[in-house]
Amino acid sequence: MERITTAPRTVLVWRKRSLPLTTVGLLLASLPMLAYLLLPLLALIARVNPATLVAQFANPEISQALGLSFTTTACSTLLGLVCGTPLAYLLARGRFPGRSLLDTLIELPMVLPPSVAGIALLITFGRRGLVGAQLNExxxxxxxxxxxxxxxxxxxxxxxxIKTAVAGFAGVERELEYAAATDGASPWQVFTRITLPLAGPVLLGGLVMSWARALGEFGATIIFAGNFPGRTQTMPLAIYLGFEMNLDLALSLALIMLALSFFILWLVKAILRQRVSAT
Amino acid sequence: MRRSPVVFALLLTLLLAACGGAPAAQSPTSPPAPTVAPTVVPTVAAPTASTDAPTTEATTTAPAGTTLNVFAAASLTDAFKALAPAFEAAHPGVTLVFNFAGAQQLATQINEGAPADVFASANRAQMDVLIASGKVISATAHTFVRNRLVVITPKANPAGITSLKDLAKPGLKLILAAKAVPVGQYALAFLAKASALPEYTDSFSATVLANVVSYEDNVRSVLTKIALGEGDAGIVYTTDAATQADKVAEIAIPDTLNVIATYPIAPLADSKATALAQAFVDYVLAPEAQQVLVKYGFISETGAAPGIVPTAKPTEVK
Known part of the structure; x- marks a missing residue:
């Protein structure tokens, strides 16, 4: 765990040597970005009427959308974990022709507009789609x-x-795996006892990233899954449709989602910090 | 140093997450819908030209480089695009910038300060929203066309829908527009009207609505998904159905059940190009433009159209 313990030390050294002036300068240079990221959130908080917000919790459509968002993102994150981990390990350890091509292909959904993903999924899994036609039969x-x-x-x-997990697996020293194997550990034991625990924090970070992205997913969902309350209307869809019907409602929803996302991200970070300091 | 690639990859992932997340917020929900400009961009990009325009202009001849921002309901997309060249030719130096989206979305945008000069809605409710907020003066809003509903199925008609009653068949995949969208409201009104008739049962509306798999956020999304064959039937305007005549089949809704949509148009009270905005409204109401609108399937408000009693002059909203 040398990788993790050295990091805070470097920061300390940097702090001791740096002049206060540098810190002030750095802070000033950071301000525009900080302000840019925080102002819209503050605007959102300022515009929400507390009474409307409280009333929203009793609204069944809101609780439906919230529940759906959390169950679907839990499923998609789990699906990513189960099916993505072998792929990530393959990419981190395997040396085969076309590896870089595969790597780029995996990155594609990250840069594509989600609406493109939605159309692609619809013409693949829709009932006239490439695969969907057979599934429909x-x-x-x-x-x-x-x-x-x-x-x-x-x-x-x-x-x-997947991308984060590849980096996590690549960061685990191969020598440690070899040593365990030499001591008689089976490949599965090496993976579960050595590789996984060492890459764990990075994998968890990746999972949180992918969960956050899934929670915000809008474009692909509305095209591929449509919009039906309780069935396919997740929070981002409810917020978008709410924006057109009732701005107050949309603002309250947005704030609820903001608060929940913040809380969960913060919680995961706290857990991670605890795990790191425990080792 | 095994650390650096990990840190770098994490940073890269964060960066990509930021990039990937952003378009989701403003991605048009129905990319197949032919819009002249994305919903969000022109409202931000266009104002410079229109604010630069001198406020003293009394005539419709505008200085070169004047932009007129027309916020129009998605169902007007094709017709308004066809109207643009003639108006621009009659007003040299003027460029029309259209922002097509659900009328409810446009009304919200305008109330939130989007720079619009003209608003053309697919129902009175959204015009009333702007009248209530003072963005539109009631007397300046005129109905310029009417539109009617039609049931559409994919051309192949996989569910074998031949009559309106078939919409109640169990297991259908029906796609409607959301309640927030005018056409979604009209569709619900049509179903309610039908339920009240003896030949349909009381439960007709409820049975049909039980078949709905999605409430789309604009009329063109409904059209596209039916044209793709992903839904068995949908309810759109006749004008929309006409644009995909090769991919969708129509089942007419009789006049007794049909809900005739009224489209009001008005200049915005705080427009920087008031005279020009009024000129566009007048142009849309004039016979030449009305003919074009009729060609796109609309029912003319000022001229004659089959099956509709012509009114002598534009009806005032409210």
Whole structure:
């Protein structure tokens, strides 16, 4: 765990040597970006009427959207973890032709506009789609279902986990794995006892990233899964439709989502910090 | 130093997350819908030209480089694009910038300060929203066209829908516009009207609505998804159905059940180019433009159209 323990020390050294002036300068240079990131959030908080906000919690559409957002993002994050980890390990350890091509392909959903992902998914899994036509014959209809929401989220969010996990696995010293193998550990034991624990914090960070991306997913969802309260209407869709119907409602929803996202991100970071300091 | 690639990758991921997240917020929800300009961009990019325009202009001849921002309902997309060249030719130096979206979305944008000169809505409700906020003066709003609803199915009609009653068949995949969208409201009104008739049952509306798989956020999304064959039936305006005549089949809704949508247009009270905005409204109400609108399937408000009693002059909203 040398990698982690050295990091805070470097920061300390830098702090001791740096002049206060440099810190002040750095702070001033950081201000525009900080302000830019924080002002819209403050504007949102300032515009929300507390009474409307409280009333929203009793609104069944809101609780439906919230519940749906959390169950679907949990599913898509889990799907990314289960199916993405082997792929990440392969990319981190494997040396094979076309590796860099594969790597780029995985990055593609990260840069594509989500609407492109939505159209692509619809013409793949829609009932006239490349795969969807067969699935439809077999009696499985994907588009406009909760499953479609999970698929849309996984498509755009899983690459964030995979990319981070590749870096996490690559950061684990191969010598440690070799040593364990020499001592008689099976490949599975090496992976679960050595590689996974060492890469763990990075993998968790990647999972949080992909979860956050899934929670915000809008474009692919509305195109591929459509908008139906309780079935496919996640929080971002409810906020968008709310924006057109009732701005107060949309603002309250936005604030609820903001607060919950902040709380969960912060919680995960706190857990990570605790784990790091414990080692 | 094994650390650096990890840190770098994390940073890169964060960066990509930021880039990937941003378009989601403003991504047009129906990219297949042919819009002249994205919903968000022109409202930000266009104002410079229109604010620069001298406020003293009394005639419709505008100085070179004047931009007129027209916020129009998504269902007007094709017709208004066809109207633009003639207006621009009659007013040298004027460029029309259209912002097509759901009328409800446009009304919200305008109330939040988006620089619009003209607003053309697909229902009175959204015009009333702007009248209530003082953005539009009631007397300046005129109905310029009417539109009617039609049920559409994919050309292949996989569910075998041949009559309006078939919409209640269990297991259909029906796609409607959301309640927030005018056409979504009209569709609900049509279903309610039908339910009240003896030949349909009381439960007609509820049974049909149980088949809905998605409430789309604008009429063109409904059209595209039906044209793609992803839904069995949808309810749109006849004008929309006409744009995809090769991909969708129509089932007419009789006049007794149909909800005739009224489209009001008005200059914005705080427009920087008031005279020009009024000129565009007048142009849309004039016979030449009305003919173009009729060609796109609208029912003319000022001239004759099949099946509709012509009114002598534009009806005033309210």
């Amino acid at each position: 077999a009696g499985l209809s994907v588009a406009f279902t909760t499953l479609a929401v999970v698929l849309a989220q996984t498509f755009v969010a899983a690459p964030f986990y």
